[in-house]
Amino acid sequence: MNPVNDCGSVVPADITDTTGHNTTDEAREPLRRGSLSLVMTAVLLSTCLAALDQTIMAAALPTIVGQLHGFDVLSWVFTAYVITAGVSTPLYGKLVDMYGRRPLYLFALITFLAGSLFAGVAQSMMQLIVFRAVQGLGAGGILVLSLVVIADVVPFKQRGKYMGLYGAVLGVASIGGPILGGFFTDHLTWRWVFFINLPLGALALAIMLIALRLPRKRTSHRVDILGFLLLAGTATCVTLFTSWGGTRYAWSSTMIIGLAVASLVLFTLFILAERTAVEPLIPLRLFRNRTIALACVANMLIFTVVNGAATFMPMFLQLVSGRTATDTGLLTIPMVAGLMFSSVVGGGLITKLERYKWSPVLGCLLATVDTFLFSTMHRNTPWFLVITYFVVFGLALGLVMQPLTLGVQATAPEQDLGVATATAAFSQRIGGAFGLAALGALFASRLSAELAVHVPAGAAAQLTGATSQISPEQVRALGEPLRGNVQNAFMDSISTVFLWSVPVMALAFVLTLFLKNIRLTETEVRSELETLGV
Template sequence: MLTMFLAAIDQTVVATAMPTIVGELHGLANLSWLVTAFALTAGIATPLYGKLSDMYGRRRLYLSAIVLFLIGSALCGVAQSMTQLILFRAFQGIGAGGLMVLTMTISADIATPRERAKFQGIFGAVFGVASIAGPIIGGYLTEHVSWRWIFYINLPLGAIALAVAFAVLRLPRRTSPHRVDWLGAALISGVLTCLTLLASWAGTSYAWSSPLIIGLGAGAVLLTVLFVLVERAAAEPVLPLRLFRDRTFTLGAAAVTLLATAMLGAATFLPLFLQLATGATASNSGLLLLPLMIGMIVSSTFVGQFVTRLGTYKWFIVTGTLLAAVAAALFSTMDLSTSTFASSAYMVLFGAGLGMVLQNLLLAVQTTTPAADRGAATSAVTFARSIGGAVGVSVLGAVFSGRLGAGQASVTPEAIQALPEAARHATQVAFSGAVTGVFAWLVPILLLGAGLLVALKNVRLIQHASQS
C-alpha cells in the first residue's frame, strides 16, 4: 500500500505546484510534460516488469523499482531547468511503473478471486487518496516550503517501504529458460513515444501537415505492425497476443486507457482552474480537491466490499463510468461565479464514479486471465493506464494550450493577482475558458468508456484461488 501510494501520488503531486514551477522555469507551454514524461516512462517500463516478474519472480524487481524511484525523486528535487525536471521525471517514472504493476500482481498472487475484490478496493482507495492527496501535499509544500520538497518527501517514505519490503516480503522464486523479449519491449516503447509526441505537438508546436507530425504518425503505425509481427514469433512475448482473445482483457484495457485520461486530466487541470482562474492559493487549491478524494475513497472501499459479497462487478463499473461522465459535464459548466459548494459536489460525484471502476476493471482482467499470464496481463492494464496518462493528458494539454493562446508561458498565480483589476479579470476568464474546454472533452471520453464496459462479460467471482 505504501509503494502504491508513492507511485500514484507522483502522478499528481506536481498538479498544484505546476503554476509555480512553470512560472519560475518559463514553461507553461510544456506543463503537461511534467505529468506526461512520468506516465510515458512508467508505461514503457510496465510490460517489462510484468513479463520479467512472471519469468524470474517479483521480489528483486520490486525492491529494484523502489530504489530507481527514490533516485529519480532526488534528481527531480535538484533540477535547475524545465528540461532537467522533465528528464528526471521520466527517470522517476521507470521506477514508478514497477511499483504500480508489481504491487497489484503480488496482491493477486496471494489472494483468492473474491478476496481480490476486497483488496483491490483497498488499493483503489489508496490510489484515489494518493491521486488527490498529491495536489494537496504539493500545494502545501509549494506555498510554505518549496516545490522541490514535493519530490524530497518521497525519500523517507520510500526508505521505509524499501526496508519493510526487504525484511518481510517473501514470495516463491521462479525461473524460466526463455529469453526476454527486448525487441518487443523496444518496439512498444517506440509506439508509445511516437503517440505521446504526436498528441503533444500536433496542432500546437507543429502544424498537422508538417513533416514531423506526419512522420510521427507513420512511425507509430509502422512500429505497431512490427510489434505485432515480433510478438507473434517471440518465445516469451512481452505482451502475449493471446491475451487479446479474451474479450474482458481487450475491452478492459481499452476502457482503462480512457478512464485514466479522465482521472489524470481532472487531477491535472482542476488545480489550474482553482489557482489561475479563481485565484486560490496553491495550498487552498489542494484542500478544495478534498471532495474528489473523499468520493473516490468511500466509493472504492465500499464497492470493493459489495463486489466481494455479491461476486459480480460489471454493473458497478458501468454505473461508475456514467456518473463520472455526468460530473465531467458539470465541470465543463464552471466559471468564475461557480460556488465552492457546487464545484465540491461535482468533485464528489466524479470521485465516486471513478472509485467504482478502475480497480474493479483490473479485478475483471485478473479473474479471466490464466495464472501463468497474470503478471503480463496486470502490466498490460497498467500500461494502458499509462497510455491514458501519457497520450491522453498530452492531448488535453494540447487542447488547453490551443484555447489559451500564446503569451502566457511565464504566468504564475501571484503574477495574475498583481495585475490591475480589468487585466486580472480578463486573464482569469481566459484561463477559465481554456480549462473548462478541457473538461468538455472528458464527457465523450467517459461515454465511450461506458459503451465498452457494457460489452464486458459478467463473470461470477469464485471463493477459491484459480490455478488455470
C-alpha cells in the same frame, strides 16, 4: 487440483523450467496469515511513495530551479519520470511472469530508492533529470507489481477490499504530494522531497525481504527486445506529444505532427512484431479474452476523460471563474475524498457480494452524467455545485479504476497474470495520453474560433503571447468588457471539450455492460478460465 495456502490463495502446481526440472524452493512456502498484513503494509507504503513522487515536485520546483538553474529544461523533471515509468510498465509485466514477483519487486523498490537518494543530492538540473528518470524506472515497477503481488497474496473473494485500499492510497498521494512538497521546501529543504522516500522505502524493503515469500521461477524464456523497443518508442513519442502539444509547440507544428506520426508508425510496427514474436511482450492472444479486451478499451476511454478533467477543470476555474490557484487546489480535496470513500466502500461491497461488474458499470454511468454537468458550468456556477460535481466525479473514479483491473486479473491465465495486469495499467496510460492530445487539439481549435468571435481584432492586441499561454493573472488584469469576452471564449471552448467527452465516457459505460460478471471465488474463476481454454 492446485493447493490453497492459509491465506486462501491458490498455490500453483509445481513450476518447472523448460527442461522439466522442478524449481520449487524455500520461497514456495505458503504465505502465513500473519504475514499478509505486513506484506500489504509494505505494498501500500511503497505504492504511496511511488505515486507521491508524481505530484510532490510541483510546489518545490520553483525553489529547485532557483538553486540549480536550468529553467529551459524544468519540464523534463516531470517528463523523464513519466516516460521511464510508462515504458517500463509492460516490460515489468513480462519479466514478472518469467522470473517471479519477489525479485522484480525488490529490484523496482531498490531502483526507486537509489533514484531518490541521488536526486536528493543532485547538484545540477541535468543530474536531477537523470535521477528522476531512475526514480521513474523503479516507480513504474512498483505501481504495476503491487497489483500483481496483491493478486498473489489475497484470494479472489477478498481482493476487492484490498484493491479499494490501493485506490485510496493513490488518492491520498495525489492530495499529499503538493502539501508535503510545500512543507519540506518552506521548513526544511527541497531535498527532503526525495529524502523522505529513504526511511519509509527502507521500511517497506525490509518487510518485503522478511515477509514476502512467493513462487520463484527460473526459466529460459526470451525477452521480446524488439517489442519492448517499439513500445518504448511509442510511449516516449506519445508522452512528448501530449506534454509539448499546445505548450512548447503549437499543435500544427512540424514537431508535434512528427511525434504523432511516429507514435502511430511505431505502434503499428509493434503490433506486427508481436504477431510474429516467439514470446511477445504483450501476447495478443490475451485480447481474445473478452473481459481483458473490453477492460483495456474501457480504460483508454475512461482515462481520456479523467486526464481531460484533470487538465481543463483547473483551467476553467482559474480562467473562467476567476478562482485562485489555492482555491483550485482545495477543490481536489472533496474529489479525492469521494474517490477514497468509493474505493474503500466499493471494494468492501465487491468482497461481500463476490461480484465486481456492478462497480465499473455504476462508476461509468455516474461519470457520464457528471461529465455532462461539467459541460453546463458557466462563469457564475455556484461554488457548492462545483464541489458537488467534483465529489461525484471522485466517487465515479473510485468505482471504476481498480475493479476493472480486478476483472482483468480474475480472467487472465495464471501464467500471464503479470503481463495482463501491466497491459491494463499501460492501457490507462497510453489511452489517457492519446485522448488528452485529441481533447487538447479540440480545445485549441475551439479557442481560436471563440476568441475570433468574442474578442474584437483591435482589442486582441492586449493579449500577449499565444492563446495557449494566457495566464489567469493576465486575464484578471484585463479591463471590462474585454475580460468578460475572453472568459466567455474560454468557457465555451472548455464546455465543448466536456460535451465531446460525454459520448467517450458513455461508450466506456456500454463496454462495461458486456464484461463477464463472474463470481470472485477460486472455483468460479478457475471454471471461467477453463471455458476460455486457458
